[in-house]
Amino acid sequence: MKDQQSVLKIHAKDNVLVALTDLEKGSTITFENKVYIIQNNIAAKHKFVTQDLVAEDPVYMYGVLVGKAKKSIVKGELISTENLVHDTEHYDVKDSKEQEVWQAPDVSKFINKTFNGYHRNDGKVGTENNWLIIPLVFCQNRNVEVLKQALVEKLGYGKKQHLSLDVDALINDYKSGVSTDAILEKDILIEGEDQSKNLLFPNVDGVKFLTHDGGCGGATSDAVTLCHLLAGYINNPNVAGATVLSLGCQHAQASILQDALSKMALEHPKPVYVLEQQQSVSEKALLAEAVKKTFVGLMEANKIERKPAPLSKLVIGLECGGSDGFSGISANPTLGYVSDLIVGLGGTTVLSEFPELNGVEQELINRCTSSEKAKKFSHIMSTYNSKAEALGAAFSMNPSPGNIKDGLITDAIKSAGAAKKGGTSPIEDVLDYTEQVAKSGLNLLCTPGNDVESTTGLAGSGCNIILFTTGLGTPTGNPITPVIKVSSNTKLFKKMSDIIDFNTGTIIEGSTTIENTGESLLDYVIEVASGKQTKARQLRQDDFIPWKRGMSL
Structure with missing residues (x-):
């Protein structure tokens, strides 16, 4: 037996x-x-x-x-x-709610712990200090790339990555008449240099470039949403300021961005330099002005240093991608325990990916602290699913081939495990896409299930750390917010140790508990929040995909 x-x-x-x-x-x-x-x-x-x-x-x-x-x-x-x-139970919202008393886990081990972060004028604390260079429309992407080539290496951010590929060796072998088999057997991996050396601005973690394919030519509503998302990125505590490139005639107008940003940060604005190409005498002049203003912004950003901050200043996004049949048993419940610890300490967590909450709506509704928030969640879920169905899809179609192959047969199975990332605490707020986190405790944020679209949304709503579980492996990262990759099984952790930061597979093996693993993960979060580089950071995995609300699961 x-x-x-x-x-x-x-x-x-x-x-x-x-x-x-x-x-x-x-x-x-x-x-x-x-x-x-x-x-x-x-x-x-x-x-x-x-x-x-x-x-x-x-x-x-x-x-x-x-x-x-x-x-x-x-x-x-x-x-x-x-x-x-796939099948799920029906859900409804009652007009009056009796909130059960929530029992937070024992947080005594963490009550006096701090992380070293960047304190902003609005009271928020960043885990990084980044400068953004943003195009409002896709036709400015080339200019952004020119700025990237001009700035990154000169400022010390252009050192070799985690590894390099020796293509020159292959070229030389080809010219020498080396056989195909010999080329295929050749080792061309070269270990990279330390990226942290020789930074001109040592207190600036990065200059980040958010290229995209939006801003004009599509639905005007998507252009407006893009402006609100970019405003959220500037408003994120991990950002010191931004240089914004505009053509001038696009749907995503600079005035929309500035209006959204003023509402998010009315009393404590950050330096934002907006340059419009159609008002410039030449493209060269535009780029020169962008470089000079960016340089001045970096000089100011470099004056901010890391200082101790309480864990209540952490805003942790909860995400999963490339999930497997163990994700809902090991990695996701571990994130749920971390979420409960952070909430118990007065901090904030954000659970995203609404298509992956399909089937557990009633549980989440019951945990909302007000009927208003419960109704908002129910409305967003039903509207989102109805729109998807009208376009020939549905939440039930969410599992990917990789999910199914590894045991997540229906979206409801996937969702029931994914929801474990949210722990057990009350839900204090429900946010639509690009809305800013304003309440401590557990928040729900409407994003699609697409990994990068969702992490993009989490950072855009204010998360200063993202915990990302995976059972199959993914290199996903984010330009402004450190993404900590958490594996559901030890086999994956060993196989893809170059992109995975933390292992919860020991829970499956029975050698540790969810609680102990969660405490260890929170210790790791504190290290990252204090400047330790994640694997995605080491690989410069700066994924940024704005969500076009027209259709995406």
């Missing part, structure tokens, strides 16, 4: 068990005094049913409805897209 730890039942209501190791067809599993004969070869992370089911019977996981049987499924049989279809 297999050891009892080869499977896991997540919730008492569940009628599926999760395979923690590969299970062979015909093997016998004993769990909670019940015997199961495995009907298929079942890879780790996948699930089998604990009872015979017929078509339309419900399937429960994490204690919630995650699907219904498409046909008969026998006890011990693997659930898959062949026999299971």
